[in-house]
Amino acid sequence: MNKNKLTLKDVAHMLDVSTATISNAFNRPDQLSAAKREEILLACQRIGYHGPNKAAQILRKGHSGIVALVLADNIEYMVSDPVASTFIKGVSKVLHANQKHLLLYSGNVDSIRDVVDFVDGFICYGAPENPRLAHELTKTIKPVVTVDFNLDHRPAINIDNEQAAYQIAKGAIRENDRVAILGLKLIASANTCRIYDSPLLAAESSISHRRLDGYVRAMRECNVSVDNAWIWHIPESEGSFARQAAREVLNSHPRPDTILCMSDIIALELLQYAISQNIDVPGQLRITGFDGIDEAARTRPYLTTVCQSSLTKGELAAQLLLDGATESTLLPFDIVAGETS
Amino acid sequence: MNKNKLTLKDVAHMLDVSTATISNAFNRPDQLSAAKREEILLACQRIGYHGPNKAAQILRKGHSGIVALVLADNIEYMVSDPVASTFIKGVSKVLHANQKHLLLYSGNVDSIRDVVDFVDGFICYGAPENPRLAHELTKTIKPVVTVDFNLDHRPAINIDNEQAAYQIAKGAIRENDRVAILGLKLIASANTCRIYDSPLLAAESSISHRRLDGYVRAMRECNVSVDNAWIWHIPESEGSFARQAAREVLNSHPRPDTILCMSDIIALELLQYAISQNIDVPGQLRITGFDGIDEAARTRPYLTTVCQSSLTKGELAAQLLLDGATESTLLPFDIVAGETS
DNA sequence: GTCATGGGATTAATCGATTAAGTAAATTCG
DNA sequence: CGAATTTACTTAATCGATTAATCCCATGAC
Numbered sequence: 001m002n003k004n005k006l007t008l009k010d011v012a013h014m015l016d017v018s019t020a021t022i023s024n025a026f027n028r029p030d031q032l033s034a035a036k037r038e039e040i041l042l043a044c045q046r047i048g049y050h051g052p053n054k055a056a057q058i059l060r061k062g063h064s065g066i067v068a069l070v071l072a073d074n075i076e077y078m079v080s081d082p083v084a085s086t087f088i089k090g091v092s093k094v095l096h097a098n099q100k101h102l103l104l105y106s107g108n109v110d111s112i113r114d115v116v117d118f119v120d121g122f123i124c125y126g127a128p129e130n131p132r133l134a135h136e137l138t139k140t141i142k143p144v145v146t147v148d149f150n151l152d153h154r155p156a157i158n159i160d161n162e163q164a165a166y167q168i169a170k171g172a173i174r175e176n177d178r179v180a181i182l183g184l185k186l187i188a189s190a191n192t193c194r195i196y197d198s199p200l201l202a203a204e205s206s207i208s209h210r211r212l213d214g215y216v217r218a219m220r221e222c223n224v225s226v227d228n229a230w231i232w233h234i235p236e237s238e239g240s241f242a243r244q245a246a247r248e249v250l251n252s253h254p255r256p257d258t259i260l261c262m263s264d265i266i267a268l269e270l271l272q273y274a275i276s277q278n279i280d281v282p283g284q285l286r287i288t289g290f291d292g293i294d295e296a297a298r299t300r301p302y303l304t305t306v307c308q309s310s311l312t313k314g315e316l317a318a319q320l321l322l323d324g325a326t327e328s329t330l331l332p333f334d335i336v337a338g339e340t341s
Numbered sequence: 342m343n344k345n346k347l348t349l350k351d352v353a354h355m356l357d358v359s360t361a362t363i364s365n366a367f368n369r370p371d372q373l374s375a376a377k378r379e380e381i382l383l384a385c386q387r388i389g390y391h392g393p394n395k396a397a398q399i400l401r402k403g404h405s406g407i408v409a410l411v412l413a414d415n416i417e418y419m420v421s422d423p424v425a426s427t428f429i430k431g432v433s434k435v436l437h438a439n440q441k442h443l444l445l446y447s448g449n450v451d452s453i454r455d456v457v458d459f460v461d462g463f464i465c466y467g468a469p470e471n472p473r474l475a476h477e478l479t480k481t482i483k484p485v486v487t488v489d490f491n492l493d494h495r496p497a498i499n500i501d502n503e504q505a506a507y508q509i510a511k512g513a514i515r516e517n518d519r520v521a522i523l524g525l526k527l528i529a530s531a532n533t534c535r536i537y538d539s540p541l542l543a544a545e546s547s548i549s550h551r552r553l554d555g556y557v558r559a560m561r562e563c564n565v566s567v568d569n570a571w572i573w574h575i576p577e578s579e580g581s582f583a584r585q586a587a588r589e590v591l592n593s594h595p596r597p598d599t600i601l602c603m604s605d606i607i608a609l610e611l612l613q614y615a616i617s618q619n620i621d622v623p624g625q626l627r628i629t630g631f632d633g634i635d636e637a638a639r640t641r642p643y644l645t646t647v648c649q650s651s652l653t654k655g656e657l658a659a660q661l662l663l664d665g666a667t668e669s670t671l672l673p674f675d676i677v678a679g680e681t682s
Numbered sequence: 683g684t685c686a687t688g689g690g691a692t693t694a695a696t697c698g699a700t701t702a703a704g705t706a707a708a709t710t711c712g
Numbered sequence: 713c714g715a716a717t718t719t720a721c722t723t724a725a726t727c728g729a730t731t732a733a734t735c736c737c738a739t740g741a742c
Binding site: 050051053054055056058059062064065066074075076077079080082085086088089092093096099101102103104105106113114115116117118 | 391392394395396397399400403405406407415416417418420421423426427429430433434437440442443444445446447454455456457458459
Binding site: 007008009019020023024027028031052053054055056057058059060061 | 727728729730731
């Protein structure tokens, strides 16, 4: 049995010293003589006491070494998304290097209450699906770092999405093009659909809306009309949702000349469908993506996209949390001029 | 402030009842009258007490709702591996459905000591890199479920790797073929290399060795000689390691006619390199994979492989842990007759 | 020789709950 | 009606540590 149910108190009795001394032997070497410390540590080894109970320490010390990573969607989905999993990788790398533990937390649950008492902080990747959760995150006294969205008074990590979208669009659109946009999470609907009615420049602050702003600015500069009928809403950056939008947009008459996609997954799905329909890319159709996932660089033709490092984001998020940072960070991005525009 | 530092005791004083009653209002409704319970719960809402502190509960109750998922390698790598991340997805799905939390734990750390006191159990995916960790896992009183390897007295989830390897090999090998094997984690080396000296049927119990057993049985039946020089060791199922082995094996003279790969990642890397060298698959070269990842079905030609459901494994692992199962499970597999053999 | 200093260990309060055991009042039952 | 049982709480021990405050005693200074 590894768990011989030995407590600090037991050990103190056995060695005939106070519990404080045992505790100090493990936590504060300067509080006792080196000799006694050695003696105690050795004795503990011998009798099989492996150090103070962590559950008790968490209560008493008020920290656990556990960092919660709050993922926008449910964990199930996020883990298999290449962008998200690369981000997790970055977070995990830095936490591991600092002996912290990683708790995966779903952003579509109601509350952080069942973990807030014992975790040391939150890294929040994308706006949680559940607004109550976001609200609690702004109120907790535990440190919080947000990524790809903003929360009042919390340090955030972002790229300039408006500018990135503007640049990628500006490079792809030609005068008098017909332009369509395959957007991500633009409205609340759980289905892929066109956006007809919702106000285009709503006061939404999500990255998707910032990207939309950038696209629209570029379109206006290119004398392209902006029409909600040519903007699609896709609820998740996932194959089947994207496929539907791809079919709808490519079967529209007249067909767009340029299609701006808010993620590479969407763009790749569109590209694949276009090829299957014998549409020449970029001859008859230009496509841009967003994110710069590895797969986007492997396809033929390879994707024109905005490249941002999810790994860096993850590493930085963890580091800022551990450092107790208060300032937000704006990360750089790269425009990858691929073969699809 | 969400954390107004209210404790059960404070609340008890304010409402002029005992702490036991407050605690019971939250945990054991049958211990007090419905009326009083309502009154207390309402009052708590009003004054902003959001329920018993979780850290204290963990200590007192002895469980936390946290399950540790111990990944064979470092987390950084595992998250981006398609097989592993699908597995995580399955685990997370079931845990989430049961209101449990998921802690990602690296299998290359020394000890589980810093979490064993507060987690409710361990799911162990693949043999941990660190043998001391494996040893601790056999000794702890907390429940443990292992996947793709075995630990004394612990319920395990496996497929019949020997049989699967035998079948896939039997289907691919032709009489008098020259056969090479690209193996995964066959020996301790951190580099891709050929295996010359190590005993072929060593007493190793890893799934890789079981697969090797299956391959060898098939080879013997097909009158194919087994030579350690034609067996490669690849330390991780990762692109660059696989690429090196692919280059080495395809540049060997004479070139093998059939190459058995212990993972799809390896097989796909090999396939890609073979195509780039204008080697006809399956005309001049047959390739088999292992795992059945999605990408293997999307390539042209698509891969002949052993298909096993990582998602099911993950779900089952979590379920067995929660159920306190003690029996091991053998999961079925499918032989996918693809276009590479 | 007295007093201040400080190293080394102890005492006891505390972290924030849960729960077995106890008690007083209300209810049931023959 | 009185004993037995239930209901509705309360008391107090406990989970397993940390740490401020305190105490004891050996040195060193004057």
